[in-house]
Amino acid sequence: MKKQTYHHGDLKQELIYNGLLLLNIEGFEGFSLRKVASMCGVSHNAPYKHFKDKHALINEIxxxxxxxxxxxxxxxxxxxxxxxxxxxxxxxxxxxxxxxxxxxxxxxxxxxxxxxxxxxxxxxxxxxxxxxxxxxxxxxxxxxxxxxxxxxxxxxxxxxxxxxxxxxxxxxxxxxxxxxxxxxxxxxxxxxxxxx
Known part of the structure; x- marks a missing residue:
């Protein structure tokens, strides 16, 4: 999976990419939307525009x-x-x-x-x-x-x-x-x- 550069409309792919990295570092237990948002440089509410919860993002990843x-x-x-x-x-x-x-x-x-x-x-x-x-x-x-x-x-x-x-x-x-x-x-x- 290639990293996407974030700009308007690419946030979903950026969340998936950084979410994958976070899963490999923290595992499923340490995974959170807040952490992924921080990795993407967006507010902790931004991921909810694309995923209803962390499980939805994990499944997408x-x-x-x-x-x-x-x-x-x-x-x-x-x-x-x-x-x-x-x-x-x-x-x-x-x-x-x-x-x-x-x-x-x-x-x-x-x-x-x-x-x-x-x-x-x-x-x-x-x-x-x-x-x-x-x-x-x-x-x-x-x-x-x-x-x-x-x-x-x-x-x-x-x-x-x-x-x-x-x-x-x-x-x-x-x-x-x-x-x-x-x-x-x-x-x-x-x-x-x-x-x-």
Whole structure:
């Protein structure tokens, strides 16, 4: 999420951006509209023009972060509609890029109590529609069909690929891997050598 410069009409986005920063610093317990207003340099009543209470702002922040992430993944699938393997590789890179370039989003999405759960029952995934994992799963399954992978392996392979990309994102964003070159080129090589 890119910071918006506040001027007339941009206060809502400024509240969302600064609210995200505050959530990562203070957590849900220490979050208040008054604090966000102070960060934006506006009166403590100004946020109420856009949000009825702090819970409404928190929900908007969470929805905005996940929407941006989903769009980052969807964008690459649309670039390569007939090339499932390339979609998988580019989606993995987009995933890592988003986490590295948006550490405040990464922290809220995966290092807080606000994670979106993926359930597995009877070797099948159950998750919300239109979320990042569904986009990733659908893309992976297109690739699996192209390489004629046994359908019984779809769940394990999808989960393995998701976990690998997520792990790479954590290692790079937390600087656990020190790499002097283009980190996305490294990510691409790791994904290519790891998929079927």
């Amino acid at each position: 969470i929805n905005e972060v996940w929407k941006e992430f989903n769009l980052a993944l969807l964008k690459v699938t649309k670039l390569y509609p007939d090339k499932p393997k390339l979609q998988v590789v580019e989606m993995g890179k987009a995933y890592v890029r988003f986490m590295v370039e948006n550490p405040e989003c990464f922290k809220l999405m995966f290092l807080s109590d606000n994670t979106r759960t993926i359930r597995i029952e009877d070797d099948r995934f159950y998750s919300e529609n239109d979320n990042a994992f569904e986009i990733f799963k659908d893309c992976s399954e297109r690739y699996f069909r192209e390489i004629n992978l046994n359908k019984n392996l779809y769940t394990q392979k999808t989960l393995t690929m998701w976990s690998m990309v997520h792990g790479i994102a954590i290692l790079i964003s937390k600087k656990s891997i020190e790499y002097k070159g283009d980190y996305l080129a490294l990510v691409e090589r790791m994904i290519i050598t790891s998929i079927i």
